[in-house]
Amino acid sequence: MFNPQLNDKGNLNHLLSIEGLSKEKIIQILDTAESFLKIGERDVKKVPILRGKTVCNVFFENSTRTRTTFEIAAKRLSADVINLNVATSSQSKGETILDTINNLIAMNADIFVVRHSSSGAAHFIASHVKPNIHIINAGDGNHSHPTQGLLDAFTIRKYKTNFNNLKVAIVGDILHSRVARSNIHALNILGVPEIRVIAPKTLLPYEVEKLGVHVFHDIDKGLKDVDVIMMLRVQNERMDGVMLPSQEEYFKTYGLNESRLNLAKKEAIVMHPGPMNRGVEIDSAVADSEQSVILPQVTFGIAVRMSVMAILAGQYS
Amino acid sequence: MTLPNAENLIESLKNKINTIIDSNTVLIGVQRGGELILQKILPDLKQHLATGSIDTSFYRDDFSSRGLKIKNKPSKIDTEIDGKNIILIDDIFSTGRTVRAAMNEIFDYGRPSKIILAVLVDRNEQELPITPQIYIEKISLPKNQHLELAFDQNKKFIFQLKENNV
Numbered sequence: 001m002f003n004p005q006l007n008d009k010g011n012l013n014h015l016l017s018i019e020g021l022s023k024e025k026i027i028q029i030l031d032t033a034e035s036f037l038k039i040g041e042r043d044v045k046k047v048p049i050l051r052g053k054t055v056c057n058v059f060f061e062n063s064t065r066t067r068t069t070f071e072i073a074a075k076r077l078s079a080d081v082i083n084l085n086v087a088t089s090s091q092s093k094g095e096t097i098l099d100t101i102n103n104l105i106a107m108n109a110d111i112f113v114v115r116h117s118s119s120g121a122a123h124f125i126a127s128h129v130k131p132n133i134h135i136i137n138a139g140d141g142n143h144s145h146p147t148q149g150l151l152d153a154f155t156i157r158k159y160k161t162n163f164n165n166l167k168v169a170i171v172g173d174i175l176h177s178r179v180a181r182s183n184i185h186a187l188n189i190l191g192v193p194e195i196r197v198i199a200p201k202t203l204l205p206y207e208v209e210k211l212g213v214h215v216f217h218d219i220d221k222g223l224k225d226v227d228v229i230m231m232l233r234v235q236n237e238r239m240d241g242v243m244l245p246s247q248e249e250y251f252k253t254y255g256l257n258e259s260r261l262n263l264a265k266k267e268a269i270v271m272h273p274g275p276m277n278r279g280v281e282i283d284s285a286v287a288d289s290e291q292s293v294i295l296p297q298v299t300f301g302i303a304v305r306m307s308v309m310a311i312l313a314g315q316y317s
Numbered sequence: 318m319t320l321p322n323a324e325n326l327i328e329s330l331k332n333k334i335n336t337i338i339d340s341n342t343v344l345i346g347v348q349r350g351g352e353l354i355l356q357k358i359l360p361d362l363k364q365h366l367a368t369g370s371i372d373t374s375f376y377r378d379d380f381s382s383r384g385l386k387i388k389n390k391p392s393k394i395d396t397e398i399d400g401k402n403i404i405l406i407d408d409i410f411s412t413g414r415t416v417r418a419a420m421n422e423i424f425d426y427g428r429p430s431k432i433i434l435a436v437l438v439d440r441n442e443q444e445l446p447i448t449p450q451i452y453i454e455k456i457s458l459p460k461n462q463h464l465e466l467a468f469d470q471n472k473k474f475i476f477q478l479k480e481n482n483v
Contacts, residue, residue: 011384032385034391035372035374035375035387035390035391037391037393038392038393039375042425042426043425043426043427044425044426047375047376047422048375048376048421049375049376049380049385071324311384312384313385314381314383314384314385315384
């Protein structure tokens with residue numbers, strides 16, 4: 001099958017989605033990230049590997065956290081970084097995505113980190129650029145957010161060592177979540193035997209079981225004996241009464257509080273991709289508890305993004 | 318050609334290192350060969366010393382042609398190196414490029430007062446103004462032959478020759 005992420009040698013040329021990555025490729029990215037994690041602990045948090053390269057963060061949709069971590073990652077690799085908030089510039093003047101990208105290529109950028117509200121935007125750009133330009137998908141519509149999937153896998157491996165005896169629960173708005181999709185694919189590829197999704201019917205995609213997950217509508221049943229709880233952000237724009245009644249009602253039926261956390265295994269970890277809504281999907285006491293690994297996720301995210309950029313930049317077709 | 322006995326060379330290197338260490342010395346092994354030698358000689362040194370290990374992957378000068386291939390553990394220098402005398406240990410010295418990369422990385426951890434390079438074998442292939450202060454043997458080999466440290470079935474160190482598939 002044609003995989004636009006790989007070059008003719010089978011090496012990773014772009015990172016567009018978790019689907020299509022082999023287990024070996026994912027493990028290589030996680031192992032390399034382990035080395036980069038050490039760089040972040042030093043006084044001099046920088047290595048010269050991407051010296052002279054230019055990384056361009058092109059965000060057609062706002063995201064402060066993802067953009068910032070990509071920016072820190074690129075800078076720690078000694079690349080030059082340009083941040084473009086396209087949402088507020090060229091697009092509003094009527095320029096097409098490809099024209100925007102071609103203009104940036106003319107400025108000799110080497111890696112593009114692309115966030116877009118339309119699913120498939122990063123694929124589209126990757127199929128139109130020259131071989132030595134690398135595209136990283138930083139989130140496209142409801143489709144994929146591969147670096148989040150990788151950093152979540154890295155986080156789980158850090159605390160749980162291996163994947164092949166875990167029960168992982170993903171709780172919240174699965175329907176609109178590219179994070180959930182990327183995580184489901186990553187965990188399946190890595191051999192997690194039981195992935196559960198916990199959500200009301202209105203927030204689950206049609207035939208979600210076909211992704212290889214067990215569906216629960218009752219959070220108390222779904223959290224029983226799990227090793228990992230991944231909470232998703234409830235997007236406020238969904239709280240219009242059609243899909244969800246109210247924030248209070250959601251917290252009552254699907255919010256992660258201490259008594260629900262106690263249903264999971266004693267040493268279970270709690271993850272959240274951020275930004276979290278305290279008192280909506282997660283109780284403050286849980287978010288700040290010893291089982292919460294939400295802040296380490298941010299630290300690991302930088303190492304994983306360094307790993308992806310360094311691996312891509314080392315590929316030549 | 319007959320390759321030298323690696324165990325003997327390591328023993329000689331240990332003896333030479335023993336004559337120059339003091340409490341201000343830090344030993345750093347270049348992965349993978351140098352780190353293996355360091356772990357082997359450490360228990361037999363005349364005093365306890367701080368150590369570190371370096372994987373030069375992120376500092377190599379051939380990233381643009383070779384890409385990133387990490388086979389080793391992450392670099393680990395947990396000890397203060399400002400003002401220290403570092404003995405950098407590697408198995409084979411050839412062009413000097415790995416040593417350059419290792420020194421660049423060391424300077425991201427601090428400013429040592431001195432770095433001495435100690436190796437088992439100098440291949441006479443120097444491409445940079447870097448040379449080992451301590452070596453046990455000089456061996457000239459064809460460029461396409463790769464000499465490396467390995468273990469035999471009795472877990473003893475041996476040298477291995479491989480053809481480079483470049």
